[in-house]
Amino acid sequence: MPHLILxxxxxxxxxxxxxxxxxxxNIVFLLADDQSTISMGCxxxxxxxxxxxxxxxxxxxxxxxxxxxxAICMASRATILTGKYEYEHGCNFTKGKLKASxxxxxxxxxxxxAGYLTAFAGKFGVDLAEGxxxxxxxxxxxxxxxxxxxxxxxxxxxxxxxxxxxxTLSYGAFGRDFIKEAAKTDKPFCLSISxxxxxxxxxxxxxxxxxxxxxxxxxxxxxxxxxxxxxxTQSKQGRQWERWDSWGYSSRYDExxxxxxxxxxxxDYATGMILEALEKNGVMENTVIIYTSDNGFxxxxxxxxxKVLPYEESVxxxxxxxDPRHKSKGQGIRVSSITGNIDIAPTVLExxxxxxxxxxxxxSLVPLMNEPEKEIHERLYLMNCWGPxxxxxxxxxxxxxxxxxxxxxxxxxxxxxxxxxxxxKLELFNLANRxxxxxxxxxxxxxxxxGVASIKNKAAPTHKIYGKLFDRQIxxxxxxxxxxxxxxx
Numbered sequence: 141m142p143h144l145i146l147x148x149x150x151x152x153x154x155x156x157x158x159x160x161x162x163x164x165x166n167i168v169f170l171l172a173d174d175q176s177t178i179s180m181g182c183x184x185x186x187x188x189x190x191x192x193x194x195x196x197x198x199x200x201x202x203x204x205x206x207x208x209x210x211a212i213c214m215a216s217r218a219t220i221l222t223g224k225y226e227y228e229h230g231c232n233f234t235k236g237k238l239k240a241s242x243x244x245x246x247x248x249x250x251x252x253x254a255g256y257l258t259a260f261a262g263k264f265g266v267d268l269a270e271g272x273x274x275x276x277x278x279x280x281x282x283x284x285x286x287x288x289x290x291x292x293x294x295x296x297x298x299x300x301x302x303x304x305x306x307x308t309l310s311y312g313a314f315g316r317d318f319i320k321e322a323a324k325t326d327k328p329f330c331l332s333i334s335x336x337x338x339x340x341x342x343x344x345x346x347x348x349x350x351x352x353x354x355x356x357x358x359x360x361x362x363x364x365x366x367x368x369x370x371x372x373t374q375s376k377q378g379r380q381w382e383r384w385d386s387w388g389y390s391s392r393y394d395e396x397x398x399x400x401x402x403x404x405x406x407x408d409y410a411t412g413m414i415l416e417a418l419e420k421n422g423v424m425e426n427t428v429i430i431y432t433s434d435n436g437f438x439x440x441x442x443x444x445x446x447k448v449l450p451y452e453e454s455v456x457x458x459x460x461x462x463d464p465r466h467k468s469k470g471q472g473i474r475v476s477s478i479t480g481n482i483d484i485a486p487t488v489l490e491x492x493x494x495x496x497x498x499x500x501x502x503x504s505l506v507p508l509m510n511e512p513e514k515e516i517h518e519r520l521y522l523m524n525c526w527g528p529x530x531x532x533x534x535x536x537x538x539x540x541x542x543x544x545x546x547x548x549x550x551x552x553x554x555x556x557x558x559x560x561x562x563x564x565k566l567e568l569f570n571l572a573n574r575x576x577x578x579x580x581x582x583x584x585x586x587x588x589x590x591g592v593a594s595i596k597n598k599a600a601p602t603h604k605i606y607g608k609l610f611d612r613q614i615x616x617x618x619x620x621x622x623x624x625x626x627x628x629x
Contacts, residue, residue, distance in 0.1 A: 164328040164492055165465065166427040167251070168315070168414060169484075171220070171332070172407055173213065173263060173339040174447060175433035177458050178360065179404040187358075189351055189405050192412040193460065196429060198472045200462030201509050205561075207480045207537060211435040211447045211454045212526050216481055217265045217334075220434070221246035223485035223502030225521060230600025232526055237267040245497055247485040249276060251330045254494055257322050261297070261314040262307075262334035263287045265434070279321075281314045287336050289343050306345035308337050308403070312410030316417040323421035328492070335410070337403040338437075340387070344402035351405050357397045360453075362566040365443030370570045372555040374546040375449055378531035380438060383445025393440060400439070425464050428491050432484070433457040442567075450522040450535045450544050451567055461509065463491070468509055475512045478539055479505055480520045515539070521591045525606060529623055534595075534610040536587045537561065543572075543584035547609050549616030558584060585612070 177183040180190045182197035183204075208216045210226045218224075218231035218238050222245060231238040243249065252258045261281030264272060274280045274296075283294045291310040292301035300310035311333050322329035337344075365384065368376070375381075383389075388396045411431070418424040434457075438444040441453040448454060459479065463469070482502035489496050490504040503516045522535040522544070530552070535544035544557040558572040558581055571577045589612065596607035605626060609619055 163426060164256075165463070166322070166328050166423055167256075167330045167488055167491060168418075168427060168429045169330070169332045169488065170407075170411060170414075170429070170431045171217075171262075171334045172404070172431075172433040172458070173265075173334070173336055174435060174437045175338055175404060175407075175458060176437040176439055176453055177456060178439065178453075179338070179401055180458055182460070183458060187355065188401060190408045192408045192415060193431060193458075196411075196431060196460050196462045199464075199470050200429070200460055201468050201473045201475060201512070203459035203461075203475045203477075203479050203505070203508075205476055205478045205539070206432065206457055206459035207455050207478065207520050207522065208433070208435045208457055209455075209480050209482055209521055210523055210525075211449065212524070213263075213265050213339075213434050214267065215526070216434040218242075219481045220484045221248070221266065223482050223497065223500035225482060225501060226523055226525065227595045227599045227603040227606060228501075230602040231266060232602075234526060235602040236600070237269050240269060243268055243273070243276075247488040248330060248332060250489060250494060251492055252276070252278070254492065255327055256492070257325065257327045257329040258332075259314075259318040259322075259329070260332045260334070261311045263336050265334065279318050281311070282334070286339070289336060289341075306347070306406065308335055308345055308406035308410050309347070309413070311335060312413035315410075315414040319414070319417040319423065320421055323423050330488075330492075331414075333410075333414075334434075335407050337407050338400050342396065342399035342403065344399050345406045348402045348405050348409070352398045352401050355398055355401075356394050357401075359393065360439075360441055360566070362441050362568055363443075364440070367566075367568060368442040368444070370568075371442060371451075372544075372546045372557060373552045374530050374533065374548050374555060375444075375451075376531075378446075378448060378527045380444045380446040380448055380531075384440065384443045387445045389440035389445055390443075397439070400437075427464070429460075429462045430484070430488070431458065431460045432481070434481075448524050448527060448531070450524065450533060450542075452565060455522055455537075461487070461505065463509065466509055473509070473512050475508050476539070477508060477513075477515045478517050478520055478537060479508070480517070482520075483516075519587045519591075521594075523606075525603065529626070532609075534588070534591065534606070536584060536591055538584070538587065541580055541584050542567075543581070543588055545588060545610065545612060547612075547616075547619065550620065554616060556581075588612070 181188045181194040215226040215232040259279035264282040304310040486496045486504040530548040546555040556572040
């Protein structure tokens with residue numbers, strides 16, 4: 141009998157092998173919420189206490205120009221799951237739910253159908269017609285809405301509440317337990333954890349209260365409202381402008397950033413719990429770890445709080461892939477090519493040896509792990525279709541340039557912004573009206589217009605109107621009647 145069991149296990153492992161003859165890897169996908177790149181040591185902050193994440197960066201591949209194509213939770217998470225832009229899947233807080241057909245093609249469900257054990261814990265953050273997808277995973281610890289930092293208030297995580305009263309570490313414990321269970325089987329596994337941290341309210345785990353005690357933080361060079369004078373009037377219409385004051389960046393910066401960094405430190409600690417579990421259960425060497433955030437956070441840059449806007453601190457986020465099987469192991473490779481959240485699902489599927497849906501604009505990041513200087517995108521689109529209509533926008537970013545068009549014209553003029561991404565990452569200079577940059581401006585306008593054409597051709601019903609609103613060629617007087625009946629809460 142023992143010999144028969146051994147033979148069966150060998151058969152299963154062969155069956156689960158990829159086309160390259162290598163056993164399918166386990167995949168751990170870790171997602172932060174509202175995390176800026178300034179909160180990590182590996183992204184240039186020497187004061188950040190993120191040893192586990194920094195270690196992943198040193199051992200893996202770090203992407204320095206990774207963009208969330210929509211900088212708000214639900215839309216970004218739907219994009220991560222599907223590899224589709226928001227205008228294609230149509231899922232956002234005020235727009236609609238993710239279609240069942242799109243969710244069926246999401247990376248966790250594709251992996252499960254391919255024989256993976258799957259688990260999810262944390263903030264799911266995407267509305268589905270059928271509600272929370274509890275039965276779509278082998279193990280579930282997710283929650284609806286924003287979830288809570290208080291573990292006992294998260295229904296599916298209550299068993300962890302006594303030992304881990306703050307939710308961040310409860311997710312680390314969930315991951316640890318799932319890895320232990322999955323390692324006993326002959327199946328590969330995919331663990332997805334979506335932390336609430338460092339999303340507001342800024343309530344870090346008391347366990348880490350001594351971290352950053354009395355710490356003062358260096359303000360970024362674009363900190364404060366004097367660095368917003370060159371930015372559009374439209375960008376100052378949403379809550380992100382008001383939160384400069386109400387969330388304390390203008391008056392309590394160090395206090396606010398201490399709590400923010402403490403929350404990130406909690407994620408790092410939970411990541412350490414997961415890494416320890418992978419080692420202890422003998423599966424580390426066949427487990428790919430991916431770490432990113434659903435959007436960044438402005439943290440006072442340009443005098444803004446919150447996110448949503450297409451500026452760097454809001455849309456550019458951490459992205460790390462550690463594959464212990466890969467030749468890049470231990471080399472601390474940095475990738476400067478532009479990548480996006482549309483690329484995550486295709487990456488996961490290729491790592492698992494599965495077919496990538498060619499119907500999405502997302503592309504696998506695996507080629508960049510092999511050739512860090514390679515370019516996989518000529519451009520990425522950046523869109524905001526949430527909040528006040530005046531603050532909604534469409535833009536495009538390349539390795540060299542970023543272009544943003546603010547269409548809204550009631551009481552203000554439609555506006556263009558052009559930034560040099562190689563020389564001006566802090567977006568201190570709007571070059572749209574500089575005669576010497578007319579060629580760059582025209583190039584980016586062309587990219588932009590192609591994006592608008594894509595919206596017109598591919599948009600979900602909820603986003604069809606944006607094909608006209610974002611069209612540079614249609615004057616405001618023709619757009620204004622459209623928005624009079626446009627519902628947007």
